[in-house]
Amino acid sequence: MAETTTPTPTETAAPALTAPRREPRGYSVRSLPGFAVIAIFTFFALYAPILILVTYSFNAGTSLAIWEGFSLRWYYQAAANEAVQDAAIRSLYLAFCAATIATVAATMAALATTRTRRFPGKTMIYALINQPLMIPEIVTAVALLIVFAAIKVWTGHTSMIYLIAAHTAFCVPFAYLPIRARLETMDNTLETAAQDLYASRWLTFRRVTLPLMWPGIVAGLMLAFVISLDDVVITEFVKSAGQETIPTYMLGQLRRVVTPEVNAISTVILMAGVILVALFFRLTSRRR
Amino acid sequence: MTSQTAHAEPAEAAIADTTAIAVDVDRVSKIFRGETEVRALDDVSVGIRKNEFFTLLGPSGCGKTTLLRLIAGFEPPTMGAIRLGTRDISRLPPNQRPINTVFQNYALFPHMSVAQNIAFGLEMLGKPKAEVQRTVDEMLRLVRMEELKNRRTSEISGGQQQRVALARALAPHPEVLLLDEPLSALDLKLRKDMQIELKRLQHETGITFIFVTHDQEEALTMSDRVAVMSAGKILQVGRPRDIYERPAERFVANFIGESNFLDATLSGGTVELAAGGRFDVRVPEGVRDGAVSVLVRPEHASVRSGEAAEGETGATVENVVYSGEATVVHLRLATGEAMKIRLANAPQGGEAPPQTGGAAAIRIAPGAVTVLKD
Known part of the structure; x- marks a missing residue:
């Protein structure tokens, strides 16, 4: 836009005919009053509490309000806490299983909804896949509680399978969205070209479709992982006795004494989330 | 001069006698059934000879690309048969036809290098590694792209992508090469160069080329024979000179020159x-x-x-x-x-x-x- 002195041949001549201007003269929402103020306030409201949480995780004292000097004390304490270790391992195991299964299912769903001819009910299926995003989590939680409670009584079986099933269910739409987005921007003629070049259906998928949709799959997997790691409501309703995850453990702690140990755990989860989400954006935006 | 099909055309009897039919399109119709029924091809018959540069020429929507897709196997004909020589290939999937396509948008694989793109068809055919390597090098030489073999396809220009697409389609040495308006994305100068280049490649490889275009000048300068299409039908088939000087119908005369x-x-x-x-x-x-x-x-x-x-x-x-x-x-x-x-x-x-x-x-x-x- 600012290039007015030496227009390259590819640029149209029209803008160069008018007097050089550096600012865009057209309509821009940024010039409307209030936008900057609201934007700044929103960022402040979002990030200030998190900043405080992170700061006090390094507090040397036991208070959540009075700063008593820098220390990694709460990190050591959390790491040494067997209940935290146990919950962390369970959380990671659960997130790994749920995210993996959900991503496989979401990949298949994305292929079925983008790589097939239009069929009756395609829109309906699309809506059904995304439904978990719309249903209030508490409703899903209660529904799962009732069904799983019945199954637990009936079979006497109380393993992690219930939590994995529940997490998989709500992770599917999160994994589905980036994979579908990736597939939709992919050129369909690439697969046609592969078949034209003697690739069977399976080889077309393995050599062309899969490598090209791979960034979407990884993005979906990471998103699902973060969502599972973070869940409280459904986990709280579905878990059997002794199946604490990090979020439910923290919730339990908050009912008793609140120490900066919770801040320290939160900060670690936060960092993990930030790293995964940053990678997610890199994967979905950088590659064309 | 007036026959609808290429079979037994008197003015070309001399050529027809000595050359066999490579692709025989026999009374082919293609109907797309959607909200409205579209008859994209209407009882089309044409015989394309071995080693010939054959062009399907017509305005957009005339059915030329549909006919190409039917020959490639991307769509089945609704009626009629397509034969390769004497073998009916109408129901064969595209990966079992010794026919390759140069796509309008090139459709190069973005996750592979230039050389990997060219090797793809040969690998799918299960050729031994050494042979794949040799053919890829040969193709790179043929389209003058040796020094760019390890580049990604997104890092090369449109004209170069065009050459890679050609090399990729020629590498498995198909019996027939289909070209779907491959020059339409290039600028005028490059297009003229590629026209000559394509003729050279066809001459050197001896492969039957079926070329689709809406550009009458391109059709006249490059083709051995041209089929002029309109509304799902072939109106006239003949050498460029016959088509230009002795058009059978007003549409043909109007469309060309x-x-x-x-x-x-x-x-x-x-x-x-x-x-x-x-x-x-x-x-x-x-x-x-x-x-x-x-x-x-x-x-x-x-x-x-x-x-x-x-x-x-x-x-x-x-x-x-x-x-x-x-x-x-x-x-x-x-x-x-x-x-x-x-x-x-x-x-x-x-x-x-x-x-x-x-x-x-x-x-x-x-x-x-x-x-x-x-």
Whole structure:
């Protein structure tokens, strides 16, 4: 836009005919009053509490309000806490299983909804896949509680399978969205070209479709992982006795004494989330 | 001159005798059923010969790309058969047909290098590694891309992508190469170069090329034979010269080059123009004596200032347009019909073209008058 002195041949001549201007003269929402103020306030409201949480995780004292000097004390304490270790391992195991299964299912769903001819009910299926995003989590939680409670009584079986099933269910739409987005921007003629070049259906998928949709799959997997790691409501309703995850453990702690140990755990989860989400954006935006 | 199909065309009998049919399109129809039924191909028959550069020419929506996709196997025909030589391939999937395609958007695999793209077809055919390597190098040489073999396809220019797409399709040495408007994305200069390049590749590889385009000039300069299509039908098949000089129908004449359509009366082997002048003509099959429409190409007639003499047709000059290598004179005949004549420009100082508003005499070259079927 600012290039007015030496227009390259590819640029149209029209803008160069008018007097050089550096600012865009057209309509821009940024010039409307209030936008900057609201934007700044929103960022402040979002990030200030998190900043405080992170700061006090390094507090040397036991208070959540009075700063008593820098220390990694709460990190050591959390790491040494067997209940935290146990919950962390369970959380990671659960997130790994749920995210993996959900991503496989979401990949298949994305292929079925983008790589097939239009069929009756395609829109309906699309809506059904995304439904978990719309249903209030508490409703899903209660529904799962009732069904799983019945199954637990009936079979006497109380393993992690219930939590994995529940997490998989709500992770599917999160994994589905980036994979579908990736597939939709992919050129369909690439697969046609592969078949034209003697690739069977399976080889077309393995050599062309899969490598090209791979960034979407990884993005979906990471998103699902973060969502599972973070869940409280459904986990709280579905878990059997002794199946604490990090979020439910923290919730339990908050009912008793609140120490900066919770801040320290939160900060670690936060960092993990930030790293995964940053990678997610890199994967979905950088590659064309 | 007038036959609908390429089979047994009298003017080309000499060629037909010595060359076998590579692709035989036999009464093929393609109907797309959606909200409305679209008949993309309507009972099309054509025989494409071995080692020939064959062009499907027509405006967008005429069915040329559909016919190409049917030959490639991306769509099945609704009716009719497509044979490769004598073998019916209508129901074979694309990966079992020894036919490769150069796509309009090239469809290069973005996650592979130039060399990997070219190797793809050979690998899928299960060729040994050494042979794949050798053929890829050969293809890179053929399209002059050796130094860019390890580049990603997104890092090379449009013209280079075009060459890679060609090399990739030629590498498995198909019996037939299909080209779907491959030059349409290139700029004029590059397009001219690629036209020559394509002819060279076809000559060097000896592969049958079926080329789809809407560009009549491209079709005329590159093809051994051209099929002109409109509304799902093939109107005429012939050598570029036949198509241009002896179009069977008004559509063909209009679509290819510039045309003057004049009213005339046919009797025996002679037409008499309504505006004056008698010419011996070839009478197309199915045309009876009586009122007919005839074609005269603008460069097949000459015009000078002055009153018409014997064997000339009188006219008034309406406009004279200079365009570099030629001058186009727009004329109004005594019948009210418009006619334009293209005069090659001589060096300055030569005979001056007629002046606007003046009387002019038109002389139509013998054999320049073509009777149209409709």
